[in-house]
Amino acid sequence: MSMKSFPRPSDLPVPAGAEGWEKIYPYYLVFQDSLKEIEDEKFWFCDSQHWPTVFKPFETIGGEFAVKCLGQYNARHLMIPNANGIDFRIHHGYLYMSPIPVPEDQIAARLPEFQARIGHYFENWDSLLDQWRTKVRGTIDEMETLNFDRLPDMVPMDDIFSGKAMDGSERLMENYDRLIQLAYQNWQYHFEFLNLGYIAYLDFFNYCKEIFPDIPDQSIATMVQGVDMELFRPDDELKQLAALAVELGLQSAFANTDDAEATLEQIAAAPGGDRWLAQWEKAQDPWFNFTTGNGFYAHDEYWKENFSIPLGFIADYIRRLDEGQTITRPTEELIAEKDRIVAEYRELLDEEQGAIFEAKRQLAATAYPYVENHNFYIEHWTMGVFWRKVRELAATLVDHGVFAEAGDLLYLNRNEVRDVLFDLVTSWGVGAPQGPIAPAYWPPIIEERKQIVAALKTARPQPALNTPPEAITEPFTRMLWGITTEQVQSWLEADTDNVTGLRGMAASPGVVEGVARVVMDASQIHEIEQDEILVAPVTAPSWGPIFGKLKATVTDIGGMMSHAAIVCREYALPAVTGTGNASTTIQTGQRLRVDGTRGTVEILDLEDTVPEVAGPGAHSHEHATAVS
Structure with missing residues (x-):
């Protein structure tokens, strides 16, 4: 008998050692007992496509900024008639999302505003996109100028002569605040065009479904x-x-x-x-x-x-x-x-229909590249500079004796880091011989948080929570994440004890057979050998250099407009996305038949498998870096 609902958040057992995990994240990111009745009524899906591993407290910044800014363009900028933003929570270290619909009685009133706003963008696409690149590059350039130098033993004499009347500690705090604001700024820019890319494609998609x-x-x-x-x-x-x-x-x-x-x-x-x-x-x-x-x-x-x-x-x-x-x-x-x-x-169309068809197709083709291109400017370039600056700050805090190692900073949230900076500049400014309070206060808390994060990583997230709606109609949820009515139902009906095949989104056409290579994160992509079938929770756009070696790709999450689907189509590589649990069902070495035209994955040799299986927590392996 198939389930009718996914577990409620409170039904899921906390991984051993992760008790009290909620307190390591800001209050507004976790489910609240006082709101249980409301939150249990909503359907939540796990966005393991963008956040496939457990958050350390400081890392929630990316999820917060991304989902908040996505929502503002639906609900406040573009006034999309039938879609507001996406509510989000962290549960057991993973990010869950719940699309917010527009009440039926408000849809009509939003339509004129929506048409006027998207009309402005589509009529001025090239010039506005050039302006967007300038804005984004300006943010990155300013971020590069920020520094987090060690505080001096005394104010330079030049500052005495100039009458500056400040000790330099203000720059440390101002630059930290500015770093956070600049990251937020480019995440707002990120979505200025992204939703338009989806809108143009969905408009063409829906017209095609109407006439064909x-x-x-x-x-x-x-x-x-x-x-x-x-x-x-x-x-x-x-x-x-x-x-x-x-x-x-x-x-x-x-x-x-x-x-x-x-x-x-x-x-x-x-x-x-x-x-x-x-x-x-x-x-x-x-x-x-x-x-x-x-x-x-x-x-x-x-x-x-x-x-x-x-x-x-x-x-x-x-x-x-x-x-x-x-x-x-x-x-x-x-x-x-x-x-x-x-x-x-x-x-197949008459002249009038043909003109509409071609106009909509051209608009979709014009806007479509941005759906992928923005990744380079924001996720890669902006965030690359951001994390480098965070490491520079962490190194300075270690130099001042605030933290024992640079990675400790990541176990504080961004607001707690701000408090630590004031603690440092206060003790430094007054010449306190014992230094800041942080080394006496934070070590046991950081150690506990490290243990909690490690424990959370031992369990894979549930693909969804609570009861799904009868029909999932929100367009971005369907196209980007592959969260469709049919796919959710297949997750509910999955028999994990007797799996011979999986069904997902038919993301890129073609049928191939080959040997599976299960890759749980980017650190394993060097293991991929020629002509293997990649099976992963999700692929990153930056995995492009390995796609030419593959026969096909299978992912746990993702729709027709997901990164995996788009990249695979551009490499003429069969792909099935949104299977729900391929990466934990399939083992490296198994032979698969991947049908990217029908959206199916068949396991051909269930008895003859390689014993090396990605166990719980395997997905969370990370490279050691200055901040890890």
């Missing part, structure tokens, strides 16, 4: 594919560097890219190495502001700060080139297929 009732979702997606996206530019730079290395005969220099310094020295000493290094330098600004993760976590590693990452990808591209493989995306074939499908459907 039986059209597959994939055929609609195909009609806007084959576009040049800035998000692919970092990967394209690596491909060009690999091709140049082969042209110059530098392959032997890439034998051990884990030692980036030695690799670059070997290249420099080789004939033609100076030419390669010049292109390498040119590619870094801005395209190496890229992470193997998604930018939401402090442990994400950036190409700019760890050259072994891009060098390793280049080495793999060199191998594939030497084997005679094609490493470029099949853009010409994608465009040809797009043109063929557009022409076939266009022929």
Whole structure:
């Protein structure tokens, strides 16, 4: 008998050792006993697509800013008639979301405002998008200027002569406040165009469904594919560097890219190495502001700060080139297929319908690239600078004896860090011999929080909470996350004890068979071998360099407009997204048949499996960095 509801938040057992987890997050991010009746009535789904691992307290900033700013463009900027924002809570360390509908009696009144506002954007798309890039780059540039220097032993004499009359501690606090505000600023900019990209695509999508009732979702997606996206530019730079290395005969220099310094020295000493290094330098600004993760976590590693990452990808591209493989995306074939499908459907329409169809398609095609491109500017570039500045601040606090190690800062929320800074500047300013109170106050709290976070990581999150609605109609929830009525029902009916196959979103067409490689986070992508099928909770857009090696992709969450779906279509790679639990059901080494046209995944050899299984908490492995 299938379940009719997912567990309520209060029904879920707290992982051993994580008791009292609620107190490590701000009060407004956790479910409240006093609001239980209201919160249990709402359907919540886990956004493991963007936040696949447990939050440390400071890291909630990304979830808070992103979901708040997404909502403001629905509810306050664009006045989308049928969709307000998304309510959100953290439960057991994971982010859950609940779309907020617009009451029926308010929809009509919002429509004129909505039409006027989106009309302004679509009529001035190119100039406004240029303005957007300028705004975003200005925020990043200002963030780069912020510094968190150690406080001096005494005020410089120049400040006495100038009459400055401040001790410099104000800069430490002002720069911290400004860092938070600049991150918030670029998250507001993030959504200025994103919702419009979805709106344009959904308008085209709905029109196609109206005039072609039986059209597959994939055929609609195909009609806007084959576009040049800035998000692919970092990967394209690596491909060009690999091709140049082969042209110059530098392959032997890439034998051990884990030692980036030695690799670059070997290249420099080789004939033609100076030419390669010049292109390498040119590619870094801005395209190496890229992470193997998604930018939401402090442990994400950036190409700019760890050259072994891009060098390793280049080495793999060199191998594939030497084997005679094609490493470029099949853009010409994608465009040809797009043109063929557009022409076939266009022929079915009369002149008036055809004009409307083409106008809506062109608008969707114009706005569609932003759905991916924004990732580079915000999640990767902005957040890369943000986390670097956080590490600089943490190092200064360690230098002043506030924390024992830089990573301790992450176990405080951003408001608690502000209190710590005032504690520091107070003790420093008055010359207190014992120094700040923090070293006496925070260590046991930080240690407890570290244990709680580690304990929370031992359990995978529930895909959803409470009773789903009879129909899920909110467009972004369906298209981005793949949370559809049918998919939620399949999660409820899943028999985890007798799984022979999975059903998800038919995200990118094609049928293949191959061996599974389960990857729970970015730190494992180097394990992927040629022609394997990637199975993951979610993929990040930055995993582009490994897509050319794959036969197919399967994810736990994601809809037709998710990053995984879009990237797979641009690589002509079959994909099934939104399966709910593929990453914990399938084992590395199992043979799969992935049908990205129908949205099914069949496990072909249930008896013959590899014993090495990703156990509880495997998804939370992180690289060690200065702040981790």
